[in-house]
Amino acid sequence: MASRAGAIGDDHGVETLMEDYGLFQSWLAVLCAIVGTIIWRIAGVILAARIPADGPIMGWVNTMAYAMVAAVLLLILVHPTGVLATTSLDQRLVGLGVGLLAMFFSKRLIPSLLCGIGAFALAIQFI
Amino acid sequence: MSNSDYFALTASQTRRNAMVDALRAPCYALGITMAGFSTIARESGFDFWMALVTSLGVWGMPGQVAFASLYSAGASLFIIFVAVSLANMRMLLMVISAADMMHLKSHNLPVWKRIFWMQFLAITAWANLGLAQQKYPPHLLLPYYQGFALTIFTFGILGTVFGFFLSDLLPADILRVVIFITPIYILLLIINARQKANRLAVLIGGVLSPIFFPFAGEWAILLAGVIGGSLASLYSRYIAKWHLEPVQ
Numbered sequence: 001m002a003s004r005a006g007a008i009g010d011d012h013g014v015e016t017l018m019e020d021y022g023l024f025q026s027w028l029a030v031l032c033a034i035v036g037t038i039i040w041r042i043a044g045v046i047l048a049a050r051i052p053a054d055g056p057i058m059g060w061v062n063t064m065a066y067a068m069v070a071a072v073l074l075l076i077l078v079h080p081t082g083v084l085a086t087t088s089l090d091q092r093l094v095g096l097g098v099g100l101l102a103m104f105f106s107k108r109l110i111p112s113l114l115c116g117i118g119a120f121a122l123a124i125q126f127i
Numbered sequence: 128m129s130n131s132d133y134f135a136l137t138a139s140q141t142r143r144n145a146m147v148d149a150l151r152a153p154c155y156a157l158g159i160t161m162a163g164f165s166t167i168a169r170e171s172g173f174d175f176w177m178a179l180v181t182s183l184g185v186w187g188m189p190g191q192v193a194f195a196s197l198y199s200a201g202a203s204l205f206i207i208f209v210a211v212s213l214a215n216m217r218m219l220l221m222v223i224s225a226a227d228m229m230h231l232k233s234h235n236l237p238v239w240k241r242i243f244w245m246q247f248l249a250i251t252a253w254a255n256l257g258l259a260q261q262k263y264p265p266h267l268l269l270p271y272y273q274g275f276a277l278t279i280f281t282f283g284i285l286g287t288v289f290g291f292f293l294s295d296l297l298p299a300d301i302l303r304v305v306i307f308i309t310p311i312y313i314l315l316l317i318i319n320a321r322q323k324a325n326r327l328a329v330l331i332g333g334v335l336s337p338i339f340f341p342f343a344g345e346w347a348i349l350l351a352g353v354i355g356g357s358l359a360s361l362y363s364r365y366i367a368k369w370h371l372e373p374v375q
Contacts, residue, residue, distance in 0.1 A: 021201075029194075029204055030177050030184070032205075033184070033190065034185055036215065039212065041242060042242055044222025045241045047219070048227060051223065056364065058223075059360055059364070061223050062356075063357070063359040064355075064360075065221050065223070066317055066326075066328040067332025067352045067355030068332060068351070069313070069352075070314065070351075071332045071351035072250070073250075073310045073333070074333040075336050081167075081192055081196075084306055100315070109258070109319070110151070110152065113152070113311060113315055117307060117308055120304060120311075
């Protein structure tokens, strides 16, 4: 995987590598994607039953989950794919910054979300 | 409603509350985000049923997007399997964390039922569970999750269906703003996590991943998650000793 997910639109070089999947192979690909996700869910259910609830390992798993979700989201915001890739980094950072500031001062989710989204909407119009 | 009122709720009242919470904002944004996936999938050569089954079976946006782009590049099945597993590895941690929040053990569900319910877990439902945890008593968090996750899932699947056929439904400027809602919504949720250690983990993980990305690619998520989470855990346990403070 040389290029990141959203490279579809801007990486025309890949077309030379393109090979068509047959119907059977296409569905096998879907199956691979499903199994590649479900194994983690099953492993999670099995491990969750074995890790003591208030111990340090559960604390560690939780901090890693939070850090990893934050990592995914920041990657979406800094190196987006699809529609968001048509906006600039500055515009997205304005939206993020205003939302976080509003949350920091107000501690209220929906108003802060509206501030962040509003700032982003203004930024795409004026920056 | 005060905290004691939440204690008096029944499971079905809690499910209904959770549906209302989901209908307030996150479900629409997620529906349109999944419509975005459907558009990418169609451009990558998926037919309608493949896009639908991928959303139903994978139900994790980053993995789905990775799948669609690899498919369009004609990658081998093995590469698809590895890349999607990597992109969705956080499911492992999220499932353990969600099971812990919901005190899943105490519900005594058979393993297949636990796996069935965890199939609906994705970032939005998991992050919202962290918020609900601050209001609802632990025994009501499973019904809360069921109501919330199923609502989100329904809208996500509807988004996949409509997105495939109606990709140009929204004007571009509005679409950009709507797609921006889900990541910001979830970040605001998790940066406000109840435990200080988790808030610190969000901060470190969020800062590290764009720094790692230029040389680590997709591995940046895994690296930032493990390093950020471990640093936050070590700091909170051995330096700040936050676990000794009463939870506010």
